[in-house]
Amino acid sequence: MYKIVKARQLAEKIYLMDVEAPRVAKACEPGEFVIVKMDEAGERIPLTICDYDRGTGIVTIVFQIAGASTQKMAALRTGDSFRDFAGPLGRPSEFVHEDLEALKKKRMLFVAGGVGAAPVYPQVKWLRTHGIDADVVAGAKTKDMLILEEEMKAVAGNLYITTDDGSYVQKGMVTDVVKDLVENQGRHYDICVAIGPMIMMKFVCLLTKKLNIPTIVSMNPIMVDGTGMCGACRLTVGEEVKFACVDGPEFDGHKVNFDEAMKRQQMYRTEEGRAVLKLNEGDTHHGGCGHCH
Amino acid sequence: MLKKVPVREQDPKTRAANFHEVCLGYNKEEAMKEASRCLDCKNAKCIKGCPVAIDIPGFVRQVKEGNFHEAAKVIAESSALPAVCGRVCPQESQCEGQCIRRIKGESVSIGKLERFVADWFRENGVVPDKPEHTNGKKVAVIGSGPAGLTCAGDLAKKGYEVTIFEALHEPGGVLIYGIPEFRLPKENVVKPEIENVKKLGVKIETNVIIGKSVTIDQLLEEDGFDAVFIGSGAGLPMFMGIPGENANGVFSANEYLTRSNLMKAFRDDYDTPIAAGKKVAVVGGGNVAMDAARTALRLGADVHIVYRRSEAELPARAEEVHHAKEEGIIFDLLTNPTEILTDGNGWVKGMRCIRMELGEPDSSGRRRPVPVKGSEFVIDADTVIMSLGTSPNPLISGTTKGLEVNRKKCIVAEEVNGKTSKRGVYAGGDAVTGAATVILAMEAGRAGARGIDEYLTKTGTP
Numbered sequence: 001m002y003k004i005v006k007a008r009q010l011a012e013k014i015y016l017m018d019v020e021a022p023r024v025a026k027a028c029e030p031g032e033f034v035i036v037k038m039d040e041a042g043e044r045i046p047l048t049i050c051d052y053d054r055g056t057g058i059v060t061i062v063f064q065i066a067g068a069s070t071q072k073m074a075a076l077r078t079g080d081s082f083r084d085f086a087g088p089l090g091r092p093s094e095f096v097h098e099d100l101e102a103l104k105k106k107r108m109l110f111v112a113g114g115v116g117a118a119p120v121y122p123q124v125k126w127l128r129t130h131g132i133d134a135d136v137v138a139g140a141k142t143k144d145m146l147i148l149e150e151e152m153k154a155v156a157g158n159l160y161i162t163t164d165d166g167s168y169v170q171k172g173m174v175t176d177v178v179k180d181l182v183e184n185q186g187r188h189y190d191i192c193v194a195i196g197p198m199i200m201m202k203f204v205c206l207l208t209k210k211l212n213i214p215t216i217v218s219m220n221p222i223m224v225d226g227t228g229m230c231g232a233c234r235l236t237v238g239e240e241v242k243f244a245c246v247d248g249p250e251f252d253g254h255k256v257n258f259d260e261a262m263k264r265q266q267m268y269r270t271e272e273g274r275a276v277l278k279l280n281e282g283d284t285h286h287g288g289c290g291h292c293h
Numbered sequence: 294m295l296k297k298v299p300v301r302e303q304d305p306k307t308r309a310a311n312f313h314e315v316c317l318g319y320n321k322e323e324a325m326k327e328a329s330r331c332l333d334c335k336n337a338k339c340i341k342g343c344p345v346a347i348d349i350p351g352f353v354r355q356v357k358e359g360n361f362h363e364a365a366k367v368i369a370e371s372s373a374l375p376a377v378c379g380r381v382c383p384q385e386s387q388c389e390g391q392c393i394r395r396i397k398g399e400s401v402s403i404g405k406l407e408r409f410v411a412d413w414f415r416e417n418g419v420v421p422d423k424p425e426h427t428n429g430k431k432v433a434v435i436g437s438g439p440a441g442l443t444c445a446g447d448l449a450k451k452g453y454e455v456t457i458f459e460a461l462h463e464p465g466g467v468l469i470y471g472i473p474e475f476r477l478p479k480e481n482v483v484k485p486e487i488e489n490v491k492k493l494g495v496k497i498e499t500n501v502i503i504g505k506s507v508t509i510d511q512l513l514e515e516d517g518f519d520a521v522f523i524g525s526g527a528g529l530p531m532f533m534g535i536p537g538e539n540a541n542g543v544f545s546a547n548e549y550l551t552r553s554n555l556m557k558a559f560r561d562d563y564d565t566p567i568a569a570g571k572k573v574a575v576v577g578g579g580n581v582a583m584d585a586a587r588t589a590l591r592l593g594a595d596v597h598i599v600y601r602r603s604e605a606e607l608p609a610r611a612e613e614v615h616h617a618k619e620e621g622i623i624f625d626l627l628t629n630p631t632e633i634l635t636d637g638n639g640w641v642k643g644m645r646c647i648r649m650e651l652g653e654p655d656s657s658g659r660r661r662p663v664p665v666k667g668s669e670f671v672i673d674a675d676t677v678i679m680s681l682g683t684s685p686n687p688l689i690s691g692t693t694k695g696l697e698v699n700r701k702k703c704i705v706a707e708e709v710n711g712k713t714s715k716r717g718v719y720a721g722g723d724a725v726t727g728a729a730t731v732i733l734a735m736e737a738g739r740a741g742a743r744g745i746d747e748y749l750t751k752t753g754t755p
Contacts, residue, residue, distance in 0.1 A: 023506045032505075037462055041563045043556065044462070069564050084462040086500035224556065224565075227460050227502055228686050229470075230548035231530040234539060241532065241539065246688065260539055263639035267541045268566045 002036075002085035005058060007078045010147040011140075013065040014115055015074050016050070022057030024049075024087045030123040031093030031218065031250055034059065035226040037084035038076065043069040046223045048119035048195075048249070049088065050148075059085070062118035062147070067268075089226045090249045093123055093193070094216070100130060108134040109181075109189040109213070110156075111174050111204050113196020114141070117148045119218055120195050125155040133157030135189075137177045139196070143168035174200060175207050182211050189213050194253060198265065202258035209254050217253035219244045221264060235261050295398030298327040300405050305619040309590055312474045312559055315616055316380070316405075321359070324409040328356035331401045334393055339403060342391035345736045347371040349388055349403055356406055365414040368407060373443040374735055376415060376482050379408025381472060381580075382732050383610045415485050423494045428452040430749050433518040434495075435503045435689065438466020439731045440524030440722030442490050443738030444745075449493035451746055456518075458501040463555060466526055467731070470555035471547075473584050475591070476613075479554075504688035509696070513717060519749055522711065522741045523704060523720035527728050528686035532679055533576070537633030542568060542641035546577070546585040546680035553588050570594045570676030574644050576630055577680030578602065579728075583613040585678045586622050596622045597672060601629040601649050601662045627651070627662065631669065633677055643671045682728050693718070703727055710744025711737060719744050 006018040024034055033048045051060035065071050076082075095103055108127065112120040117138055127134050136156040140146035141164045153159050161169040162177050170177075174196075181187040192215040194204040201217040208215040224230040226245045233244035236257040242248060301317040302308075308315050319327060331353040339349040348367050355364035368375045384390070384404035392400030430453050434445045437459040445455045463469050468483045477483060491497065503509060503525070512518045530545030532538050549567070552558040556565035569592035575582050578600035586596045598617070600607060603626050607614055618624070627649040634643040648668035651660035685702040697705040697714035704713060704720045711719035721737025723729055 023501060027506055041557075043565045072564075084500050086460065086462065086502060086506075088505055089502065224548055224551050225461060225470075227688065228529045229527075230551050231532070231545040232548045234532075236539060241534075243529065246529070246686070260639070263541060264539065267568065 001081040001083060003081045004076055004078055007076055007080070009074075010062065011145045013074075014062065014145070014147055015064075016060065016062045017076065018058045018060050019082060019085055020057055021059045021085045021087075024059045024085065025052045025054055025057045028052050028059065028088035029092035029096050030126045031096065031119070032088035032090045033226070033249060034061065034085060034087030035089060035223070036061065036073075036082050036086075038069070038073050039083050042072070042083065044084075044224060044226065045069060045073070046089070046220065046226055046245075048218065048220070049122060050118040051122055051125070059087075062115060064115040086226070089245060091247070093126075093250055095123075096126065103130075104132055106190040107188055108132070109178070109187075109192045110134055110136045111178060111192060111194040111196070111200075112136060112138045112152075113174055113194075113200035114139070114145065115147065116194075116196030116200070116218075117152060120193070121148055121151060121155070123193065124152065128155040135181075135187075136160070137162065137174050137181075139163070139174035139177070139200070140168075141165065173203070175203050178204065178207060179211075182213075191216065193217075198258055198262050201253060201256075202262075205253040205256070205258070215253040216250050217256060218249045219251060219256065219261065220249065221261060222267060235264075294330055295394075297330075297399045297402040297405075298323050300402065305616075305621070308475065309620045312591055314478050315475050318412060319405055319409045321361075321413075324356055324406055325359055327402050328353045328406060330394065331357070332393055338391035338393065339388040339401075342388045343371075344387065344732045345371045345739070347388075347407075352410060353401065353403070353406060356410060361410055361413045362417075364410045368410060372407075372735065373446050373739065374439060374486055374731070375407050376411035376486060377439070377468060377477065378732050378735065379404050379406075379411055380477050380482070381610075381730075383730065385611045387732075412482075415482075423492060424450060424452050426452060427454050427494070430454065430520075431456070431518045432520045432522065432745055432749075433458060433512045433516075434522045434524060435509075436460075436466055436524040436526055436722070436724075437464035437487070437497060438468060438524060438526050438722065438734060440526075440724075440734040440738035440741070441466065441522065442487065443735045444522045444524060444721070444742045445495045445738075446490045446493055447739055447742035448745060449490070449495045451742075453746075453749075454494070456496045456498060458503055458507075459497060459499045460502045460525075461555065462499050464497045464499060466524075470551045471581065471584070473550065473554055473588050475587065476584065502688065504692040509689065509693040509715075509718060520717045520719065520745045522738070522745060523689060523713075523718065523724055524722045524734065524738055524741070525686065525689055525724045527683040527723040529684050530679065531681045531684055533630065533681065535630060535632055537635055537641075538679070540633055540635040540641050541639050542570065542675055543633060543677045543679065544568075546575070546581045546678050547683070549585050549678050550581070550588060553592075559588070559592060567592065568676060570674075572674045573597070573676040573678060574599050574630075574672055574674040575678045575680055576600075577682075578607040578609060579680060579682070580609045580613055582678075582680035583609045583617050585680055587617055587620060589676070589678065590620055590622060594676070597625050597674070598622055599625045599628050599630060599644070599646060599672070601627065602659065603627055603651060606659050625672065629662065629664065630677075634671065641675055641677055644674050644677055645669060645671050683723075685724065685727070689724070701727060706741075707744070708737075709740060710747065711741030712744050712748075717748065719748075
C-alpha cells in the first residue's frame with residue numbers, strides 16, 4: 001500500500017496527492033511517469049510525475065477527473081492509500097542526460113496547457129536546480145482552472161499566463177502567447193517543450209514548425225501495463241510506430257501523428273462513459289449502458 | 294482400453310458464455326482407471342518426451358494403486374507447477390506424443406493424470422515446509438511467472454533468502470495476465486501455487502520494474518543481493534505493419550488478454566473497460582491466438598481465426614484448437630491480412646485478406662505460405678486482435694552493464710545452468726528463448742536455481 005500523505009484539490013476536477021513511494025522517489029527523473037491503481041477493482045492509470053523528494057520518499061501526482069476511475073480516485077483523502085503505485089516508467093526528458101554546459105547555452109520555452117502544468121513543473125524545477133532559467137507559458141480555460149501558479153513562478157525564468165476567457169492576466173490561447181513572444185518581442189528559443197491536451201500540443205507544434213523551433217511533446221495515450229507489454233499506447237511518429245510507455249512518453253512533436261493519437265484516445269470513451277453512468281446512478285442503474293442485462 | 298477415459302468438460306454451448314474452466318478433470322475412479330491403461334514400459338519413451346523428465350510411469354503406477362500422495366511426490370521431484378502444466382502443456386507433442394499406446398489407439402492421458410494428482414494434493418491441504426535455517430545468502434528473482442516462481446521455490450528450499458520482483462501489481466506473470474480463467478483458474482490453481490512458494494519463505498515485491506525502479510547493478514552492488522535470476526518473460530507485442538493497424542479496434546493479443554485476465558474486464562465489478570467487439574478477427578494460430586479468440590467469444594462476439602498456413606501447421610495445442618472449434622470459432626486458414634479497413638472515425642470496419650497456398654519449406658521446416666494472385670477478399674470485422682508473437686523487452690538488457698544479448702535481443706544464457714555473460718546473473722524462460730511454453734520456462738527456472746546454487750556454493754561469498 002502506498003500512503004497518501006497529502007491530498008488537496010487544485011481546481012475544479014483537478015487534484016494533487018503526495019504519495020509515499022520511496023522506490024519511485026529514489027529513481028525517478030523529470031519526464032517519467034507512474035501507474036497507479038487505487039484498489040483491487042481499479043484501472044491502472046498512467047500519470048506523469050509532478051514532483052519528488054528523494055529524502056522523504058514522496059512522489060507528487062496531479063490528475064484531472066476524466067472517467068469513472070479518476071472520479072473515484074478524487075475521493076481519496078490524506079491518510080488513505082493507493083493499492084499500487086508502480087514506476088518510474090518511460091524515459092526521462094532528453095535534457096536530463098545532456099551535457100550541462102551545452103544545455104546552459106540553449107534557450108528553452110515550456111508550454112503548459114491545463115493539467116499539463118503538472119509534468120512541466122519538475123522539468124523547469126530540474127533546470128533551475130542546475131542553474132538554467134527556462135521561460136514558461138501556462139494556459140488555462142479560466143482563472144479558477146489555473147494550477148501550480150506559485151510553484152511555477154518560483155522555478156521559471158519568465159512565466160507568461162494566459163486564459164481562454166481572459167478572466168486572468170490576459171485573454172488568448174497559449175499559441176497566441178508563443179507567437180507574440182517570438183514574432184513581436186524578439187525572443188529566440190532553441191527548443192520548446194509543450195505538454196497539455198493533445199489538441200493543444202498539435203497546435204503548438206503547427207506553430208513552432210512555422211517558427212522553426214524544435215518541439216518536444218509528452219504523449220498521454222491509453223495504456224494498460226506501461227512496461228511495453230500490451231501495445232495499447234502505440235503512436236505513429238514519423239514513419240515509425242512507437243510505444244509511448246517504453247519509447248516515450250516524450251517525442252519529437254513535429255513528427256507525431258496527432259490526429260491518429262486523438263482518435264485512439266477516444267477508444268474507450270463510450271466504455272468510460274458507461275462506467276461513469278453506472279457509478280452515478282448506483283443501485284438505480286438499470287439498462288442503457290449496454291453492459292447490464 | 295484403446296481409448297482414453299473421457300474427461301468431463303463443460304458443454305460447449307454453456308461454456309461459450311462463461312469464463313469457468315472448460316475441462317473438469319478426472320475424479321479418483323476415472324484417474325485410477327485411466328492410470329491402469331499405462332503399460333509401464335521399461336524403456337519409457339514418455340519420460341524422454343517430457344521437457345523436465347518427470348518419472349511418468351512412476352507416478353502413474355501410484356495413481357493406479359490409489360496412492361495419490363506418493364504420486365505427487367514423484368512429480369514434485371521434477372516439476373514445480375504440476376497443476377499448471379497438467380493444464381497447459383502441449384502433451385500431444387511431448388509425453389503423450391511418445392506413448393506406446395498411440396501405435397494402436399490413444400495415448401495414456403498423462404496430462405489429465407498429472408492435473409488430477411496436483412489438484413488432489415492441493416485440495417488435501419499438503420503444504421510444503423519452509424526450511425528451518427536460511428544460509429544467509431540473498432538472491433533476487435526478476436519476474437514471478439513460471440520461470441521465476443520455480444527458480445525462487447527451488448532456491449528457498451535450499452535455504453536461500455529469495456525476493457521476487459514483479460513489475461505488475463499481481464504476481465504470476467503469464468499465468469495471471471496471459472492464460473485465461475477458463476483454461477487456468479486463478480483463485481483455485483494459480484494463487485495457491487504462488488502461496489506455496491511464499492510459504493517456503495520467498496518474498497514477493499510487486500510494482501517494481503527492474504531496469505527502472507532499480508537496476509540489476511544496484512541490486513548486486515547496493516542492495517546486498519549475491520545473485521540475480523532474470524525470468525522477465527516475453528516482451529513487446531509484434532504487429533504486421535499493414536495499413537490501418539493503428540485504427541481503433543485493433544489490439545495486440547497481449548492487450549486484449551491483459552484487460553480480460555489481469556484487469557478482469559470481463560467482470561462487471563472491475564473498472565477496466567474492454568472493447569468486446571461483435572465481429573472479431575484474431576490473426577495468428579498459436580495458443581495465445583486461441584485464448585484471445587475464445588475470450589472474445591465469451592464476451593459475446595462472432596469470432597474468426599485468420600492464419601496464413603494450414604491446419605496442420607497451427608502451433609496451438611490440439612486441445613485448444615478442438616475446444617475452439619467446438620465452441621463455434623471459425624477458422625479462416627491459408628488466409629493472410631493485407632489491410633485493415635476503417636470507417637470515417639478511425640474505427641475498424643473490416644479486414645482485407647488474401648488467400649495463401651503452401652509452397653516450398655522455409656527455414657523453420659514448415660511449408661512457406663505464398664499469396665494466391667487475385668484472391669483478395671474482405672472479412673467483416675469491428676475488432677482485430679493481432680497475435681503474432683513478441684520481441685524482447687529492452688528494459689533489463691538496456692540497463693545492465695555487461696549483459697550479452699543475441700541478434701534477436703534475447704538474453705544469452707547457458708541452457709544447463711542459466712549462466713549469462715555477467716557474473717552472478719542467471720536467466721531463463723522467454724527472456725532467453727523468445728516466446729515458448731510454461732514447462733520450458735519452468736525448466737529454465739530450475740536450471741537457473743541449480744546454476745546459482747553452484748555459483749554461490751563455490752564462491753563461498755559472502
